[in-house]
Amino acid sequence: MxxxxxxxxxxxxxxxxxxxxxxxxxxxxxxxxxGSSDEQLARRVARELRELYGARLKQVVLFGSRARGDADPDSDMDLIVVLDPMDDRWAEHDRMDELLWRETLESGIVISAIPLSVSDLAEPKTMALMQARVEGRAVG
Incomplete structure (x- = not known):
C-alpha cells in the first residue's frame, strides 16, 4: 500500500x-x-526527458506490455510524455528523438514515446489512449 x-x-x-x-x-x-529493469529504464528516460523539457514536462507514463509485465524480449517500451504547453506533436517527436534513440541503443529495447497535452491525457479520444490511461504507470 x-x-x-x-x-x-x-x-x-x-x-x-x-x-x-x-x-x-x-x-x-x-x-x-x-525495481524491474523495465521500470528502471523508464524512470531513467523520464529523468532525461525532465532535463530536456524542464517545467513543461508534467508526467511520463509507461504503458503497454512492459507496464503490464507481459512483454516479450522483442517488445518495445511505450511511453506517454505529457507536456504543457504542447503545440506541435511532430516537433516534440523530433525534439526527443535523439534521447530516445540513445536509450534504445544502450538498452537494446526500442523506446516509443507519444507526446500529449494534459487535456489529451485527461480526455482520451482513442481506445489505445483509454487503455493506456487504465494500465499505465507513472514513472516520472
Missing part, C-alpha cells in the same frame, strides 16, 4: 523522483513488482 501511495505522489508531482525511489526502497509493496 505504501508503494502505491508513493507512486501516486510522484505521479502528481508532489514528490521528487529521487525521494520517491528512496521511499519505495524502504517501503516495498509485495503486491507490485519493485
Amino acid at each position: 505504501a508503494r502505491r501511495a508513493i507512486e501516486w505522489l510522484r505521479g502528481e508531482g508532489l514528490v521528487a523522483d529521487d525521494a520517491a525511489d528512496r521511499a519505495i526502497a524502504v517501503h516495498p509493496d509485495p503486491e507490485l513488482a519493485t
